[in-house]
Amino acid sequence: MKNTIFMMLAIIGLTTTVACGSNGKKEKAKTEVETEEISQVAPDIKEEVVSQEKELGTIVGVAAGNENFTTLVAAVKAAGLVETLNGTGPFTVFAPVNAAFEKLPEGTVDGLLKPESKEQLTGILTYHVVSGKFVAADVVKAISDNNGSFVIPTVQGSSITASLDGENVILTDAKGGTSKIIMTDVAASNGVIHAIDTVVMP
Template structure:
């Protein structure tokens, strides 16, 4: 657009000068000054936050963030990864029996809480399409090792991806492919439990 404006100004000057006759002495230098105002736009590169940063920035994960802090997993989940996190929402934590969250957040429950949280993490970055492809390629269910050490099984229920935990409980992935600099988050509707 700026180039077009400059070309239009130059064309206007040429047309205007064609109709006028000016006398100049050979000893006087002829100069043409064009003051063109230019705009500069500063481009700021925005870096995608890591998994913890994404969770902190989303009010639906406030209970998860409190649990990650209580388990002292902030540094781990802020590491290079990549990780795939099946992140329980606040509503998912709300389905636990009354008093469970308060008990898990106590310092004496740190080992149990760490086990539960790392059970929601798989090493590697698996987008929703990757998960669905793995399920279909493995006759309708795909087993993945969690960072905690036990397995989860992913299956399709119609259009939904369902996670079956070690105790036989299930959770539905309700939001997929939330990008983070060190992996991806898929939100789930129920906390999954190791043995």
């Protein structure tokens, strides 16, 4: 009788061991399949991200593709700044829309686009450029963290002061003139563009 009981227990134990081993192999096989599937999908996702980054143009390319910046692009070309703004950066550009240039006194734009005005034009344009990438949320946070106004050094050398008027970000230039940011976070491969409604002056 004892021998019969021992034999039954041994058979049960063996069956359990085999079942567990079988389940273990199934789980391992499942894991290997899932891992293989993930490894196959991951390169596709990575390639898609890289492709999207490549498709995003530089600041000059993005501006050139937007009909609101035709005057700005013409000015950038006249000043010889295309190569600079196509560089690695990153840059933040406060870009005047066409209507902003139209606010200038009559003949000002035509005069600035002449070869003899290249140095002056370069100074004005680089006054709209900041080294580094700062999205709208960064600008608003900097204003809030600095008691309502934030002084921003530009590539030109002088500074612009950013402040808030309700929900609008206002830029005050070196001459006391003001400009409002009317469009934010236009992405480029080497930075970001914020459109403004008035040309700021160093």
